[in-house]
Amino acid sequence: MKVCEKCFDDIEIKQFIHSVSSQIGKCECCSETGAIIEVVEILDFFSEFVKIFKFNKHGTPLIEIIQEDWRIFSSTVTGVQFLSDRDVSESIKSSLENASAELEFNAKLPVSYIDEINESVSFWDSLKNDLKYKRRFLTDIRDMEEYGWDAMFNVFVSIDNRNSLYRARINNDGATIPYPINNMGAPKKELSTPGRANPQGIPYLYLSRNLETTLYEARASFLDYISIGVFKIIPEYQAKLVDFTIRQSPFNFIDTLVDFTKAKLLREKISLDLSKPLRRFDSELEYIPTQFICEYIRFFTGADGIQFYSSLEKQGINVVLFNQESIECVDVEVHQITEVKIESIKID
Numbered sequence: 001m002k003v004c005e006k007c008f009d010d011i012e013i014k015q016f017i018h019s020v021s022s023q024i025g026k027c028e029c030c031s032e033t034g035a036i037i038e039v040v041e042i043l044d045f046f047s048e049f050v051k052i053f054k055f056n057k058h059g060t061p062l063i064e065i066i067q068e069d070w071r072i073f074s075s076t077v078t079g080v081q082f083l084s085d086r087d088v089s090e091s092i093k094s095s096l097e098n099a100s101a102e103l104e105f106n107a108k109l110p111v112s113y114i115d116e117i118n119e120s121v122s123f124w125d126s127l128k129n130d131l132k133y134k135r136r137f138l139t140d141i142r143d144m145e146e147y148g149w150d151a152m153f154n155v156f157v158s159i160d161n162r163n164s165l166y167r168a169r170i171n172n173d174g175a176t177i178p179y180p181i182n183n184m185g186a187p188k189k190e191l192s193t194p195g196r197a198n199p200q201g202i203p204y205l206y207l208s209r210n211l212e213t214t215l216y217e218a219r220a221s222f223l224d225y226i227s228i229g230v231f232k233i234i235p236e237y238q239a240k241l242v243d244f245t246i247r248q249s250p251f252n253f254i255d256t257l258v259d260f261t262k263a264k265l266l267r268e269k270i271s272l273d274l275s276k277p278l279r280r281f282d283s284e285l286e287y288i289p290t291q292f293i294c295e296y297i298r299f300f301t302g303a304d305g306i307q308f309y310s311s312l313e314k315q316g317i318n319v320v321l322f323n324q325e326s327i328e329c330v331d332v333e334v335h336q337i338t339e340v341k342i343e344s345i346k347i348d
Helices: 010-019 039-052 063-069 076-083 086-095 115-133 139-148 211-217 253-275 284-300
Strands: 003-004 022-026 033-038 054-060 110-113 157-158 164-171 204-207 225-233 237-244 305-308 317-321 329-337
Touching: 003 211, 010 039, 022 237, 039 054, 039 086, 039 253, 054 063, 054 284, 063 076, 063 110, 110 115, 110 157, 115 139, 115 225, 115 253, 115 284, 164 211, 211 225, 211 317, 253 284, 253 305
Parallel strands: 237 305
Antiparallel strands: 003 033, 022 033, 054 110, 157 237, 164 204, 164 225, 204 317, 225 329, 305 317
């Protein structure tokens, strides 16, 4: 079967096909016309990739886990077509843990991650329970080191004076006058309440990458007046953030794929907890695990902060800085909320 770069959403596979293809033609997988190669030229990639999975009759369909966790293919339909090719299916089946010779392979074969990956990632759930209900201040860091967590947060992005960051504060009593610049930063330690990242009394600065995201994060209501602070990193400084939004191709890490997968899945689980809004009836105990992780990152990686996706605005990105020494508010604007859209689903 001949495949093309349009079959895939993974940047590494797309670039590989683009670089080695010597033929333009119709793709036998997605039916698009473009640079094509024989599927056997990328089978080694996929044979190594599927070694992170095992056959599990109670698991998730292979195509579903590939698309949800990795976005390898341009569409699920294309992925099913690719995985149904005889050469592909035979190669994958031979690399899949727990797959017997009699097993009939197809794109919807139920799989799960291998035990080594599951154990490392699921330790987060165990740690959360311990931090909330068993042992909060004397957590054994050695358990984290045994699972390799000390290397899992070494993915960084830098921001400097060319980047603008934003923080919103709802104006009291409908005032149209903006807060003073010196009131737009993090609160004083005596007034600092617990948040997703910071414990009570240890203020962190919560920011967003764009203005719209910070309006969502402020939980602004219709007709509210909002002071928007514009922040800049101080000149000649680069703030180093642990990046929970990064997307990396697994095919760049074939030689260390198990460790790479553990780190990727762990960061995604923690990112979900970081972005999860606290509901009115939730306990502040829910903050403790992510507060712990942020403190771990702060002191074990030397990072200035973290960035992660907002749960309140699609594709919005939030930034938390552990201190304010590297950033300053350069302007404050007043905005009024003119529209709020709310959607719901029926709970049976």
